[in-house]
Amino acid sequence: MLACGLATHFVPSNRMLLLEESLKKVDTSNSFVVCSTIDQFCQQPSLKQKSSLNRLEIINKCFSKRTVEEIISSLEEVASNSASKWVAQTIKYLKKASPTSLKITLRSIREGRTQTVGECLQREYRMVCHVVRGDFSRDIFEGCRAILVDKDKNPKWMPPRLEQVHDDAVEEYFSRVDDPEWEDLDLPVMYSNGRIMESKL
Structure with a gap:
């Protein structure tokens, strides 16, 4: 979650109550103060041996290629110089897929x-x-x-x-379905204080 940018801190579960109590005492919405408080309880998570983060260099190198063919070719090149089971298994899965x-x-x-x-x-x-x-x-x-x-x-x-x-x-596959009985996805417009809000990641 941290590596993907979906989380900003990692706090062990046994410290969550302490963090909650400390945050209750914070009397400002200043993000620096809030982050500093959380920092007191967070730690760097230890990666499991099979974590994808341990293979990030290979993943970035191979999966940044422009096409699927180039991705597989890049993985095969890595496999020719490595005994990585993960690389071999990934190639196998990709070649077996549609x-x-x-x-x-x-x-x-x-x-x-x-x-x-x-x-x-x-x-x-x-x-x-x-x-x-x-x-x-x-x-x-x-x-x-x-x-x-x-x-x-x-x-x-x-x-x-x-x-x-x-x-x-x-x-x-990215075109609108050409069928009058098949409706396109129509998301509701969100408003906040009279302004149209646009959802973003």
Whole structure:
């Protein structure tokens, strides 16, 4: 949580009551004072051996590549010079996954970096709608068949190879559903003191 920027402090559970009592005594909303108070009780968390943070250098190096193909190629390069089980397992999982799903997921993650929460929700809603409707691919149903129904764990993806999933095919998943009976996600407008508020991460 700290590394992702979703948390600012780590306070052990056995110190939470002490922190709460100290915060009750703070008579200002000044963020520096509040942070200084929390700092007295926080500590640097110890990472578990399997924590992704221990692999951050490899993750940043490989997953910053532009395409899924380049990401896998970069991981394979690391694997050729390393005995890392995590890298080998990651390559295995990526190669076993639906090529279409990999490409729309990467596109979605990249777009989400610069979008508001509302824009992210709308984008993901449209993606999921197209996936469950089977508008452009039946991979979701094939995956369910292979894992949940027949349990042969041998899905037949269409198309079966990453290079066969073209950008224009990926683009379709981010379009509004062209069906009058299928409503687009319409988020309510939020107001605060008469002003329109925009949700942001």
